[in-house]
Amino acid sequence: MNNKKDIRFTVQPQDLIWRGKAKERLDQLTMPHWALGRLMDLAIDLAGITRSLKPETRRKAVIVMAADHGVVSEGVSNYPQEVTVQMVANFVNRGAGINALAGQAGAEVRVVDMGVAGELSGIMGRGAIVSMPVGRGTANIAAGPAMTREQALQSIENGISVARGMIEGEGFDLIAVGEMGFGNTTASSAIISAITGKPAADVTGRGTGISDEQVHRKIAVIERALQVNRPVPGDGIDVLAKVGGFEIGGIAGVIIGAAMLRRPVIIDGLITTAGALIAWLLAPESADYMIASHRSVEKGHAIALRHLGKEPLLDLNLRLGEGTGAALAMNLVEAAARILTEVKTFAEAHVSEAVE
Amino acid sequence: MNNKKDIRFTVQPQDLIWRGKAKERLDQLTMPHWALGRLMDLAIDLAGITRSLKPETRRKAVIVMAADHGVVSEGVSNYPQEVTVQMVANFVNRGAGINALAGQAGAEVRVVDMGVAGELSGIMGRGAIVSMPVGRGTANIAAGPAMTREQALQSIENGISVARGMIEGEGFDLIAVGEMGFGNTTASSAIISAITGKPAADVTGRGTGISDEQVHRKIAVIERALQVNRPVPGDGIDVLAKVGGFEIGGIAGVIIGAAMLRRPVIIDGLITTAGALIAWLLAPESADYMIASHRSVEKGHAIALRHLGKEPLLDLNLRLGEGTGAALAMNLVEAAARILTEVKTFAEAHVSEAVE
Numbered sequence: 001m002n003n004k005k006d007i008r009f010t011v012q013p014q015d016l017i018w019r020g021k022a023k024e025r026l027d028q029l030t031m032p033h034w035a036l037g038r039l040m041d042l043a044i045d046l047a048g049i050t051r052s053l054k055p056e057t058r059r060k061a062v063i064v065m066a067a068d069h070g071v072v073s074e075g076v077s078n079y080p081q082e083v084t085v086q087m088v089a090n091f092v093n094r095g096a097g098i099n100a101l102a103g104q105a106g107a108e109v110r111v112v113d114m115g116v117a118g119e120l121s122g123i124m125g126r127g128a129i130v131s132m133p134v135g136r137g138t139a140n141i142a143a144g145p146a147m148t149r150e151q152a153l154q155s156i157e158n159g160i161s162v163a164r165g166m167i168e169g170e171g172f173d174l175i176a177v178g179e180m181g182f183g184n185t186t187a188s189s190a191i192i193s194a195i196t197g198k199p200a201a202d203v204t205g206r207g208t209g210i211s212d213e214q215v216h217r218k219i220a221v222i223e224r225a226l227q228v229n230r231p232v233p234g235d236g237i238d239v240l241a242k243v244g245g246f247e248i249g250g251i252a253g254v255i256i257g258a259a260m261l262r263r264p265v266i267i268d269g270l271i272t273t274a275g276a277l278i279a280w281l282l283a284p285e286s287a288d289y290m291i292a293s294h295r296s297v298e299k300g301h302a303i304a305l306r307h308l309g310k311e312p313l314l315d316l317n318l319r320l321g322e323g324t325g326a327a328l329a330m331n332l333v334e335a336a337a338r339i340l341t342e343v344k345t346f347a348e349a350h351v352s353e354a355v356e
Numbered sequence: 357m358n359n360k361k362d363i364r365f366t367v368q369p370q371d372l373i374w375r376g377k378a379k380e381r382l383d384q385l386t387m388p389h390w391a392l393g394r395l396m397d398l399a400i401d402l403a404g405i406t407r408s409l410k411p412e413t414r415r416k417a418v419i420v421m422a423a424d425h426g427v428v429s430e431g432v433s434n435y436p437q438e439v440t441v442q443m444v445a446n447f448v449n450r451g452a453g454i455n456a457l458a459g460q461a462g463a464e465v466r467v468v469d470m471g472v473a474g475e476l477s478g479i480m481g482r483g484a485i486v487s488m489p490v491g492r493g494t495a496n497i498a499a500g501p502a503m504t505r506e507q508a509l510q511s512i513e514n515g516i517s518v519a520r521g522m523i524e525g526e527g528f529d530l531i532a533v534g535e536m537g538f539g540n541t542t543a544s545s546a547i548i549s550a551i552t553g554k555p556a557a558d559v560t561g562r563g564t565g566i567s568d569e570q571v572h573r574k575i576a577v578i579e580r581a582l583q584v585n586r587p588v589p590g591d592g593i594d595v596l597a598k599v600g601g602f603e604i605g606g607i608a609g610v611i612i613g614a615a616m617l618r619r620p621v622i623i624d625g626l627i628t629t630a631g632a633l634i635a636w637l638l639a640p641e642s643a644d645y646m647i648a649s650h651r652s653v654e655k656g657h658a659i660a661l662r663h664l665g666k667e668p669l670l671d672l673n674l675r676l677g678e679g680t681g682a683a684l685a686m687n688l689v690e691a692a693a694r695i696l697t698e699v700k701t702f703a704e705a706h707v708s709e710a711v712e
Contacts (some may be wrong), residue, residue: 030451030452031527079711083707090707095386095705096386096699097386097391106689209389209710292640297393319388344446349445354564
């Protein structure tokens with residue numbers, strides 16, 4: 001790997017032969033044709049991703065990438081930065097939204113410190129937390145780049161390494177990505193604006209629930225960040241380094257790592273989708289492995305999903321992040337796999353087909 | 357109970373005190389306010405329904421009500437009536453869509469013969485099938501009433517009895533309703549037209565996948581059924597008797613039975629929502645216990661849901677029925693319960709709240 005602009009990671013597209021095999025089976029199931037709609041589309045994706053008519057979904061994890069953002073000094077969030085550490089502790093102590101929803105999905109929560117500014121030593125070793133910091137919080141993007149190009153690459157590589165270890169080393173079948181880090185909707189909106197070309201105002205929302213006045217300030221901060229840094233829209237490492245975040249690079253890396261190993265990866269809300277855009281720039285075929293879980297309240301999210309050509313499965317007014325929407329969608333992914341593996345064909349079940 | 361038009365079943369509305377208690381807790385969870393959107397709304401409903409901040413969702417079942425419809429002789433379906441028996445056998449043998457999706461939800465499938473026309477003796481006793489037939493298929497609604505008023509009442513009572521047995525006798529916590537019976541989208545569209553006042557053409561879809569020509573015929577059949585029978589829009593028993601079906605009465609009964617015992621009941625597509633409309637006419641407060649799982653491809657479904665004031669949780673182009681959409685939504689109901697019981701408050705987790 002080098003530091004040039006043409007950095008690309010090699011990912012194979014979905015396998016068309018296996019997509020065809022899945023479609024052939026789904027066409028014959030004991031139900032009116034394609035009566036399970038989007039679940040059947042998803043089943044085809046799973047076959048194309050895993051090259052199998054029996055896609056495994058046994059071991060599941062939500063990887064929660066955490067990091068801090070220098071841009072909070074601009075007043076873009078209504079939580080102080082110390083809360084990142086408190087929330088990471090809450091994840092480890094199983095008290096957060098993602099713990100409940102991952103529990104419901106039968107998935108493990110794996111928290112990765114990609115660059116939290118505060119002191120995590122008190123909670124290290126107490127639970128499923130991995131330490132891979134690239135720095136201790138990014139610099140303020142309104143004043144200059146978030147990180148160096150080397151750090152951006154490192155954050156991607158750390159993400160790939162986490163995915164590889166969990167898939168190859170531990171045998172995980174299905175990965176969802178989540179995040180924690182105050183200020184990260186600001187970085188994500190900046191990334192989405194840079195990559196899609198939409199104005200900052202069109203992709204900026206309320207994050208943790210800021211006021212109208214704060215939204216105006218946040219938009220101005222993002223505009224300044226884009227003006228000061230001039231990220232190159234087609235260069236994923238450049239965009240990540242200039243207006244991104246360590247956890248966003250980690251998310252992009254997890255997506256690329258999962259795609260390299262032909263595993264589906266479920267994306268969550270605004271921040272993980274910003275990471276998905278970075279992954280897509282670095283490995284366009286990685287989009288074939290992304291499953292869009294939900295459409296969040298954050299207005300930039302729908303724009304980012306559309307840019308990736310993804311239609312989300314759920315629309316439940318979620319705006320928490322952490323991977324909560326992705327955890328909810330795990331059930332739908334497993335349901336799609338079951339349709340492929342458990343439902344019988346007309347011939348197998350001795351059921352008469354429709355009269356044309 | 358009597359045979360007069362003013363038949364009503366007594367159901368208590370949701371408990372406002374418990375809704376308030378749930379809201380108070382949800383307001384304090386370690387996340388931006390109401391960041392889990394519709395899941396939190398659902399959590400409030402669960403508290404109001406069950407009078408508890410720890411709503412149980414341990415034992416779950418999909419009750420699949422099956423029956424035949426004389427109206428198939430009008431050519432409204434592209435499957436012959438024998439397939440109802442074949443599909444009931446498929447349910448019992450665990451080969452259908454609902455088996456896969458109930459399996460994913462950790463729910464049992466309980467099939468109830470409410471009035472299948474064919475011979476079921478070959479599969480009785482082989483699985484989770486209950487025999488409570490009110491007749492052997494309804495009469496052709498295009499020529500006269502589907503059933504007598506006594507049969508309509510009996511179908512409701514059978515449904516209540518199934519729900520009561522499963523909740524009180526077997527300890528089920530969460531019930532979903534599903535159905536099987538060729539011709540039942542025709543009966544359901546007729547019910548929805550009768551109750552909502554919308555023209556047949558607005559509430560009639562392709563059912564199992566019929567052609568444009570067949571849709572026109574189906575609409576004409578429904579118009580004829582409404583003209584011949586003149587169901588009284590506000591009289592649930594009358595509508596059910598004249599243009600309904602035995603399984604649709606059974607579904608209404610299950611909903612009323614679950615509501616009487618303060619259990620949530622998840623409704624599925626067009627047919628179960630037609631049953632829900634009957635339940636609502638007979639016990640208006642039963643709507644407080646209904647959870648709308650999804651919006652199906654059948655165009656009458658959205659109209660029926662709107663009439664009940666229900667916003668569905670999922671929209672995945674489903675049109676299978678059987679209870680498949682309701683089974684998928686069980687995960688969301690359980691997730692909502694977990695948010696209430698597992699996520700910590702700011703105080704419990706020692707996390708700082710937002711700065712206003």
